[in-house]
Amino acid sequence: MSTDKKRVLFYLLDGARPDMLTELIAQGKLPHLQQLVEEGTFQIATTCFPSTTGPAYLPFLTGQFPGTMNIPGIRWFDKQEFKRTRWNKMAMRSYCGLEAGWFNTDMPADKATLFDLLGESYNLYNMITRNIPDTHDLGKKGKNWLYTRAHFLKRHHPVDIQGHERIMGLLKSGKDFDFLFAVFPSVDWDSHYHHIRDHRTIAAYQIADNSIGEVRDYLEKKGWWKNMLFMLTSDHGLTPSHTHFDLGDWMTKQGMKSVGYPIIWRQNPKSAVMISGNSFGSVHLLNHDGDHVLQEKELVDHFSKERMDELLKKKAVDFITYRGNREGEYYVQNHQGKALISQHQETYAYRPIDADPLFLQNITVKGHRGALESTFNSLYPDALVQISQLFKSRRAGDIVVSARNGYDLRDFWEYPEHKGSHGSLTKEHIHVPLIYNQKGWAEHAARTADIFPTILKWMDKPVPVNEGNALN
Numbered sequence: 001m002s003t004d005k006k007r008v009l010f011y012l013l014d015g016a017r018p019d020m021l022t023e024l025i026a027q028g029k030l031p032h033l034q035q036l037v038e039e040g041t042f043q044i045a046t047t048c049f050p051s052t053t054g055p056a057y058l059p060f061l062t063g064q065f066p067g068t069m070n071i072p073g074i075r076w077f078d079k080q081e082f083k084r085t086r087w088n089k090m091a092m093r094s095y096c097g098l099e100a101g102w103f104n105t106d107m108p109a110d111k112a113t114l115f116d117l118l119g120e121s122y123n124l125y126n127m128i129t130r131n132i133p134d135t136h137d138l139g140k141k142g143k144n145w146l147y148t149r150a151h152f153l154k155r156h157h158p159v160d161i162q163g164h165e166r167i168m169g170l171l172k173s174g175k176d177f178d179f180l181f182a183v184f185p186s187v188d189w190d191s192h193y194h195h196i197r198d199h200r201t202i203a204a205y206q207i208a209d210n211s212i213g214e215v216r217d218y219l220e221k222k223g224w225w226k227n228m229l230f231m232l233t234s235d236h237g238l239t240p241s242h243t244h245f246d247l248g249d250w251m252t253k254q255g256m257k258s259v260g261y262p263i264i265w266r267q268n269p270k271s272a273v274m275i276s277g278n279s280f281g282s283v284h285l286l287n288h289d290g291d292h293v294l295q296e297k298e299l300v301d302h303f304s305k306e307r308m309d310e311l312l313k314k315k316a317v318d319f320i321t322y323r324g325n326r327e328g329e330y331y332v333q334n335h336q337g338k339a340l341i342s343q344h345q346e347t348y349a350y351r352p353i354d355a356d357p358l359f360l361q362n363i364t365v366k367g368h369r370g371a372l373e374s375t376f377n378s379l380y381p382d383a384l385v386q387i388s389q390l391f392k393s394r395r396a397g398d399i400v401v402s403a404r405n406g407y408d409l410r411d412f413w414e415y416p417e418h419k420g421s422h423g424s425l426t427k428e429h430i431h432v433p434l435i436y437n438q439k440g441w442a443e444h445a446a447r448t449a450d451i452f453p454t455i456l457k458w459m460d461k462p463v464p465v466n467e468g469n470a471l472n
Helices: 018-026 031-041 055-062 079-082 099-108 143-153 157-174 186-192 199-224 247-253 296-303 305-313 367-375 382-391 448-458
Strands: 008-015 043-046 075-077 092-094 119-126 177-182 228-233 273-274 280-285 317-323 327-335 339-344 347-352 363-366 399-403 431-436
Touching: 008 055, 008 199, 008 448, 018 031, 018 043, 018 199, 018 431, 031 199, 031 228, 031 431, 043 448, 055 448, 075 273, 075 280, 079 186, 079 382, 092 099, 092 199, 119 157, 143 157, 157 177, 157 199, 177 199, 186 199, 199 228, 228 448, 247 273, 247 280, 280 296, 296 305, 296 317, 305 317, 327 382, 339 382, 347 367, 347 382, 363 367, 367 382, 431 448
Parallel strands: 008 177, 008 228, 119 177
Antiparallel strands: 043 431, 075 092, 228 431, 273 280, 280 399, 317 327, 317 399, 327 339, 339 347, 347 363
8 A cells, every 4th residue: 555645534523622722732631732733733713603513514524514505503494394294304303313314315415525525435423424335434333322321321431432443443454545534522522511621521632632643653654644634623612501591492482382302293383493502593483474484574573573672681692693684684683783794796794783793893805715804803703604604594594593602592401411502603612723734834714614625635636616715
């Protein structure tokens, strides 16, 4: 096997925050990542909205945002399909359980993944497995039992440890690969159930670091590392949560009887509420004629200004966003008032009307790259593009709710209790680490969607049309 061949090794450290990696590296607790950072690049990138597992894998595996892929949440609802017939598997989805197996067929067939484009590809623990042979899906055997035990016993580290063993098993088997995509989920799980700085969470970071060290050592001895592109990122950040506000229950108490997971069958529902990451909620109104998504005027008519005002008064609600009355226009509103986001051709703009809920003042920029750079260091990075892309999908709902840090939007049915959340548009959820073993690549503000064209370009492969920009 050639030592000159290019290969890609990709680690997804689910739920990793860039500030946590920076702290742990500075403390000497992640020596193998420290070596990579010294030799290569460590920068902050933005993920997508919703910033949640599953949908947030789409940018780096397909180069497309969740709205473009019509998968706008780890749970979603399709009003059109629901109103056509309740006995319809395309009416709603939750990838948190058995329906996760439908993720592959829910993706548009014409959108290729890196697994499709990079030759001999292997996968570990990632739910996107379309066209991957079972023999190349390293984590498939025993995954359901392993994940179930980890969830209910809160013993997450065995999942990552076994994942590393399966990577080493592949490398020692004598088989070659072009692309290996490995998910390490325990940082996310321990952050959810304990705290982002809990000793168990720190240990999860260290398990991934130890894996990188052992894998790199083996690849160096094999002569493969010198032409290996190594990349590490996350799909979202995460913040501690102290208060639960159940958005679905609130809708029902407001006279808008709601369906949502796990209670998806109710007689004559007036709404559906789908929660992702616990800090993102999509609200679908069903109390109107037709099966279309609502723009501002109809939304106010069928939801009522009074209910909207009551929702915005809730401490858990950071802001809501919804479609304007014209194509490419979206309102963002908090308890103080609202602003307008517009996208017309290549121009993005943000204009406060009677308040500035995103604290951006006035912005008008050309292109999605300009929109990112103008908001990258704000409280809501990439907000203009991310809200615009989300509403490409009718499944995004009539109202999208983004929770305030410290709060979440789901209560009774979340077992074990979540003490951390993600999914929102806040900086702590949108900023993710991006580490790669190369220097001198583009230093412009990066998105996780940029990883897709970067890897293809590195591998000298054709790059399909996508929503990213190569870093190399």
